[in-house]
Amino acid sequence: MFVNEMKLYKKILETIEQRKxxxxxxxxxxxxxxxxxxxxxxxxxxxxxxxxxxxxxxISKNNIEEFILSIKQHSKxxxxxxPGNTMQLNNKADGILxxxxxxxxxxxxxxxxxxxxxxxxxxxxxxxIPTGYMLIESGKATSASYISNTVPIPYDKNDIATATAxxxxxxxxxxxxxxxxxxxxxxxxxxxxxxxxxxxxxxxIVGGGITSAEEVQEKFAAGADIIxxxxxxxxxxxxxxxxxxx
Numbered sequence: 339m340f341v342n343e344m345k346l347y348k349k350i351l352e353t354i355e356q357r358k359x360x361x362x363x364x365x366x367x368x369x370x371x372x373x374x375x376x377x378x379x380x381x382x383x384x385x386x387x388x389x390x391x392x393x394x395x396x397i398s399k400n401n402i403e404e405f406i407l408s409i410k411q412h413s414k415x416x417x418x419x420x421p422g423n424t425m426q427l428n429n430k431a432d433g434i435l436x437x438x439x440x441x442x443x444x445x446x447x448x449x450x451x452x453x454x455x456x457x458x459x460x461x462x463x464x465x466x467i468p469t470g471y472m473l474i475e476s477g478k479a480t481s482a483s484y485i486s487n488t489v490p491i492p493y494d495k496n497d498i499a500t501a502t503a504x505x506x507x508x509x510x511x512x513x514x515x516x517x518x519x520x521x522x523x524x525x526x527x528x529x530x531x532x533x534x535x536x537x538x539x540x541x542x543i544v545g546g547g548i549t550s551a552e553e554v555q556e557k558f559a560a561g562a563d564i565i566x567x568x569x570x571x572x573x574x575x576x577x578x579x580x581x582x583x584x
Contacts, residue, residue, distance in 0.1 A: 346416050346433050346465050347512060350564075353388070354541055359558045361581060363387055364420060364545065364568030366394035366520075367405045375405060377575045379412045385582035391566060392431065393420035395481035395520070406430040419464070422485065424455050433465030435515065440506045441472040441499075442488025469513045469543075470506030472499065474526045476547055480519025493524060496533040503534045503542075513564075514538060518546025521569055525553060528560035535561025551577070551584035 353360060363382055365375065382390065390409055392402060402419075407430055409417050419426060419434040427434070436459070439447035459466055473483055473490040483490050491499050503514045516534065518526050525547040535542050544557050545566030554565050570577055 342466050344465055344467065344512075346418075347467050350388075350513075350541060354563050359562075360388035360564040361386070361554065362389035362391055362543075362564055362566045363571055363578065364391045364393075364566050365405060365409070366568060366572070367392070367401045368394050368399055369572050370405070372408065374572070374575065375408060376412065378571060378578070379409060381575050381578040382415055383413050385578055387415055387578065387582070389564070390415050390417045391420040391435070391568075392417060393422055393426050395422045395485045402426055403428050403430055418467070421455075422482075424451050427455055427458050427462075429462045429464060431464060433467055434459070435469040435471075435513070436466050437469050437471040437515070438506075438511065439473070439486055439488060440470045440502055440509075440511075441474075441491050442486060444486055444488050447471075447486050447488065467513060468511045469515050470503065470509075470511040472502055472506075472514065472516045474499065474516055474518050474530070474546070476518035476525075477523030478521070480522060480546075482517065482519045490519070493527065493530075496527075496530045499530050500533045500537050503538050507538045507540050511540070513541045513543055515543040515545070515566075517544075517566075520546070522547030525557070528556055531557060531560035531562055535563075551581040554581050555584055 416432045419431045475490040475493045516526050541563040543564040544562035549570045
């Protein structure tokens with residue numbers, strides 16, 4: 339019988355209840371080699387990185403398992419799959435953010451891919467965390483919006499973002515992930531983060547376009563519980579140290 343104890347999710351909730359924030363690093367195997375991965379792991383272990391997310395829009399190199407195993411071998415930081423498609427499912431991670439793209443109207447991203455993934459996930463040891471995924475307009479077309487064939491929520495429509503997040507919570511999703519997308523020109527506005535944060539009771543994840551320790555702190559102050567960085571960490575891994583010391 340399928341049992342999802344959600345130990346990691348409970349740990350996330352406990353951390354947030356203690357008024358602590360969580361910094362997460364996103365690893366895209368298509369954009370990393372083993373040398374750069376080891377440096378990111380080393381710096382993450384030295385700091386206080388709370389989660390490592392792994393995934394991407396494509397992952398054409400078919401090396402996600404190799405990366406997960408390397409992370410698990412060299413770190414005790416929990417590894418969550420951040421899937422761009424069903425090809426990225428892997429039982430070696432600790433868990434998966436089961437993303438439902440609630441900001442769009444593409445049925446494949448709302449439920450279709452989940453149906454395909456369900457038999458594998460039921461048999462796996464992965465902790466499954468149902469997550470409402472919301473793409474926010476960021477000044478440019480992103481891989482996520484292109485691949486998902488959806489239109490992001492407009493940058494300044496705080497009311498739409500808030501209502502969408504509330505709907506996700508009412509549907510029983512366990513977290514909300516607001517994402518400006520990889521390589522975003524603009525981060526999600528602090529006003530939108532504040533509006534969403536004060537209207538939901540579940541953890542709020544924010545990512546996309548964040549490039550500095552100052553911006554991380556701004557998003558935390560606005561109400562984000564978890565901040566995710568990927569692109570800038572790939573370019574400059576030492577940012578991990580700067581952010582966690584800030």
